Amino acid sequence: MSAYATDKLGSALFLLMAEKDIRKVTIDELAARAGVGRATYFRNFSSKEELLTAYLVRRWRAYENEHRLKELAFSNPERALRYFEFCLSLRTENDLMIEQGRTDAILAAFETIVSDADLGRNGGYEAAFLAYGLFGLFVTWARGGWEETPQEMTALVSRRIFGY
Incomplete structure (x- = not known):
């Protein structure tokens, strides 16, 4: 797992969770908030x-x-x-x-x-x-x-x- 991806995506996910339930957070939205591509998420993680x-x-x-x-x-x-x-x-x-x-x-x-x-x-x-x-x-x-x-x-x- 990439430390960079973990840090960026993890921080972004918590920001989004403060706005809405995690089940409603899309991967597109998560990747955009983290400033990374969708592929970065899927390359490193299988689930939120x-x-x-x-x-x-x-x-x-x-x-x-x-x-x-x-x-x-x-x-x-x-x-x-x-x-x-x-x-x-x-x-x-x-x-x-x-x-x-x-x-x-x-x-x-x-x-x-x-x-x-x-x-x-x-x-x-x-x-x-x-x-x-x-x-x-x-x-x-x-x-x-x-x-x-x-x-x-x-x-x-x-x-x-x-x-x-």
Whole structure:
């Protein structure tokens, strides 16, 4: 997948989603808003959900690199804090996806993000557990109006999941 296409098309899709439901966004309209040809969309993505997932993963990886999160153990509370800060930084996008019933794209992004963590021999099971658990926490947090701070969410995760 092209980083350029993901960035341009992903940004354009969220702008369009703010105007109308994703089901009503045409590929022609999306490509025009992104300033790319239709072929760029079809060369890189098979669906709008795939585009949403790729956009979230790409944004996470940039954030992860910027904050050097791979240097921290997966269970490190700072890594959890950064995760919640990242989710909150995309509040507008996340709210649009939840409002329009596109939580599958968010879950798919979580699965991708967690599966590339260093989780050892039984990593597949642990990755699934963590991805679905974090997804559940995230959706509950977002649907609750983001009332808790990232620090409060981190404390919850640290105490309940990692035992800190």
